[in-house]
Amino acid sequence: MVRTTDVLVIGGGGSGMSAAISAATSGASVMVLEKCPQVGGSTAMSVGSFTAANTSYQYRAGVNDSIDLFVEDMKVANGPFEERENKELRRVLAENAGPTIEWLSSIGVQFLGPTPEPPYEKPRMHNVLPNSTAYRTALLRECGKRGVTIRTSMRVDRLLRNADGEIIGARADGTDYIGRRGVVLATGDYSASTELKAKHVGEDAARIPPVNPHNTGDGFLLGAEVGGVLTQMDRLYEGLRFAPSQRRDLIKSLPSVPGLMKAMRLVVEKLPKNLLAYVIRGALTSWIGPNNTMYRSGAVLVGPDGRRLANEDSDKAMARAVAATDANSAYMIFDATVAEKFSAWPNPVSTFPGVAYAYVPDYRRYRPDVFHKAATIEELAAEIGVDGARLRATVDRWNDQVTAGADGDHGREHLGTGMRKGPFYALGPMNSYVTLADGGLAVDTALRVVREDGAPVPGLWAAGSTGQGGLQLLNHGLHIAWAMISGRLAGRHAARSEDRTDLRPVSVGGDG
Structure with missing residues (x-):
């Protein structure tokens, strides 16, 4: 059996639903495959803080902020990890955090803030009201409004490629789901993968249970099988x-x-x-x-x-x-x-x-x-x-x-x-x-998954923790921010891609 849509999103957490909404409002038909019985992911389990600069909340509070100040403060928060920072993606985060807060507000999410978050100079933390399930509720409601199809209890087994090596879809539960314009990986981090934790951090870390038992690194494995590169996999929040x-x-x-x-x-x-x-x-x-x-x-x-x-x-x-x-x-x-x-x-x-x-x-x-x-x-x-x-x-x-x-x-x-x-x-x-794992697939500033040589894997994007791409995100409120920001950007870029002319899968996963 084959089902076809313009953009296929794998993962229904904050980044996945943000990607789906962004793709839908960019004119694409969208389907989300979520392996759990309900959407929400780690976003719905979090404290829910969102750190951003140049927001209406800051303006009402009389806070005069800027993107450059935000970037400088992230450098301070990074400390010795600054030398590892993906500076291009950090700029993407800083420039898009404020507009994304306003977008979330427009679909019904309310925040308390801004509040201070040392060592940041300016108050930038926006705390979601009444709790983090507000993200799931608002995003799910918006998905329904925008015609996004969501299928739960659907674990993806492998990605599909055509004869030209383009990613054209995924296989789940014996069905091929085709994304004419592209696929977005948004499956969360790898904090629940004993194998990945042991391989990249060590056996001691592998014994530590995750806050979210569903974050088994599915998107990491799917992306790596088709040429994507895993980066900065050595740091966990233990x-x-x-x-x-x-x-x-x-x-x-x-x-x-x-x-x-x-x-x-x-x-x-x-x-x-x-x-x-x-x-x-x-x-x-x-x-x-x-x-x-x-x-x-x-x-x-x-x-x-x-x-x-x-x-x-x-x-x-x-x-x-x-x-x-x-x-x-x-x-x-x-x-x-x-x-x-x-x-x-x-x-x-x-x-x-x-x-x-x-x-x-x-x-x-x-x-x-x-x-x-x-x-x-x-x-x-x-x-x-x-x-x-x-x-x-x-x-x-x-x-x-x-x-x-x-x-x-x-x-x-x-x-x-x-x-x-x-x-x-x-x-x-x-x-x-x-609580979190900071590794991710390497991505460019359009959230395209890239190979070792920097060339994009055609037809494949990644968002949230799956597409963290070397960002440090060492202060509070940045993981939620990146989930929503990267999701919106990945969905938009995928929706604006050309329809693939060849939608016949000739290789599966790493088999060809």
Whole structure:
């Protein structure tokens, strides 16, 4: 069986649906193949921040920004990774982020912002209202309005090529889907691919589970099979998150209804900051793990056996050590000195920059399931279910190392004050996750997938994490921005391509 459309999009997350809408509004018929039972992808699972310059939100807030300032701030955020940056794609991101915010607003997405996001000089973070499912709702509604056909539970097996080597479609579930003008890969990252993580990062990283179990790198493999190049596959976002809350999250449970979202934006823009912060603290304690500054002040990370696990200066080291435990579980342990320090400004436990900050008392209030307090170390051990003698030995050894000024076990540099003053606290359990993977197919500024020699693979585009192409995206709000921006551009360019004259597949995947 064969089904034909102008533009075929593989993946129905934020980048895929953005590509589909862009192609449709450029005059093409569009079909989306999504392997999951519903669309949304990682976009619908994210916090939802979108970083952009020159937006109407900035204008209303009196922020005078520019594309050049945005680029300069991204250089600062990149730090030592700046030398690896794809500067051409960064410019594409910076120039198109503002217009894409306005496009999203035009289809019903509302934002709170702009809010500061250090080390950026200007406030550029736009936080979606009421939560990240608003992207899925608005994009899906717009796809319906623009006549986009979406087929779910459709995993693509391979790409199709004609006699000239042009990509003309894909095969899924025994059916050939033909894209007369081109195919857009938008399948997310590879954070759920044990094989790709092991190959490009290492076996320790491969053991860490993903936040999105569906991000198995399908588009990476499909693109590479037809000549595409995988670039910068060595960097994952490995970190710790709290176990999911069993309490109802007000913010996450709000429906993404256009009228409600607009009303919410008008309300929150007028709310006193302290009241808005109170509302958002509940979300902070549900979505975000503790700041590493708590470790620098003296906290330690212990596993289910009560022993320290890793160098707490390193997110990567902690994530890999926790993933290596049988339960993928750990606790942050600290004393009253650290608790007092992180109970008030300027030392939050977790942050939503410029909007809200959560402190130790907020965890007691909003997350009693991960908040533990006891008069002694032994009582704390009983509270969290670890061996009391072992935890006592761990704390005593840590205090001795702090006194000596050197961590002989894991080489941590920032020791803090130790753990000497009761009562004692634990936050957890925390689990290890890969939240994002920054590798991607190499693409040009038109989002065409390119070969080793820089020549485009004819008929093939990539967007979002699949087409990240060497971008660093090291600060908050840039992954969502790139998903929507690259999707719009890839869809537009694919739609404007000439119809292929030969739509007969003569080779499949890497077979010919």
